[in-house]
Amino acid sequence: DADVTQTPRNRITKTGKRIMLECSQTKGHDRMYWYRQDPGLGLQLIYYSFDVKDINKGEISDGYSVSRQAQAKFSLSLESAIPNQTALYFCATSDPDGAGGSEQFFGPGTRLTVL
Amino acid sequence: LAKTTQPISMDSYEGQEVNITCSHNNIATNDYITWYQQFPSQGPRFIIQGYKTKVTNEVASLFIPADRKSSTLSLPRVSLSDTAVYYCLVGVISPFYNAGNMLTFGGGTRLMVKP
Numbered sequence: 424d425a426d427v428t429q430t431p432r433n434r435i436t437k438t439g440k441r442i443m444l445e446c447s448q449t450k451g452h453d454r455m456y457w458y459r460q461d462p463g464l465g466l467q468l469i470y471y472s473f474d475v476k477d478i479n480k481g482e483i484s485d486g487y488s489v490s491r492q493a494q495a496k497f498s499l500s501l502e503s504a505i506p507n508q509t510a511l512y513f514c515a516t517s518d519p520d521g522a523g524g525s526e527q528f529f530g531p532g533t534r535l536t537v538l
Numbered sequence: 539l540a541k542t543t544q545p546i547s548m549d550s551y552e553g554q555e556v557n558i559t560c561s562h563n564n565i566a567t568n569d570y571i572t573w574y575q576q577f578p579s580q581g582p583r584f585i586i587q588g589y590k591t592k593v594t595n596e597v598a599s600l601f602i603p604a605d606r607k608s609s610t611l612s613l614p615r616v617s618l619s620d621t622a623v624y625y626c627l628v629g630v631i632s633p634f635y636n637a638g639n640m641l642t643f644g645g646g647t648r649l650m651v652k653p
Contacts, residue, residue, distance in 0.1 A: 529581025
C-alpha cells in the first residue's frame, strides 16, 4: 500500500552492526506495528504501538527496539544484528475506529540479510 | 490466545469456487474473525472480517456458524491471480483486551489456482 512506506527496501549488513528500519504512513492512523516473516512462514509480531506514548512488545521483541517519533513514523532497530534476524520485515498501520479495529495496512517490506 | 487451524495448502482450477475453512475452538466473545491474502514478497492485504453469520463484499464471502468455532472463506470463480497464501486471524485489537490475539498470523493456507 503506497500510504505505508518502508526504507530501506533491501539491506545487507554484518553481524554485530546496529541498523534501523524506518516506516512512515500518510493514513493518519494512530496504530502501527512491526512484523517479521521468515521464508515459508507466517508473520510474527515484534512490537506494536497504539499511539505515540503507547508501545508494547509482541511475540519476538528480544534483540529489537522501536521508536515512535510521531504519529506517522515508527522505527525498528536491531541493536546488534545476528544472522537469524535475516528475514522480511513489514510495517503496518490500523485505524481503531473500524470494527474490531482489525484491518491492517501493510508496507512493501524490507528484506534484511545479516551476514 | 485464540489458536487457529487451517489447511496447509489447497489446489483449485480457474472458474471454480474455493472454500477455505479455519477452526478456532477457543474463540472469545469479543473476538472478530479476519482474513488476509498475501502474495510472495508483499505485505498481507485485508480481505474480509466478520463476527457472526455471513458477510459478503466484492471479493469474498465469510460464513460463520452460530457457535463461531470455525469460519469459511469463500472465493467465487477464482482466477490465476488468486494464487496466494490466505491467513485466518481471530481476536480484536484494543487497548482493553489482549491485543496479541489479533496479531498472530500463523502459517496460512497456500492456494494454488491452475489453468
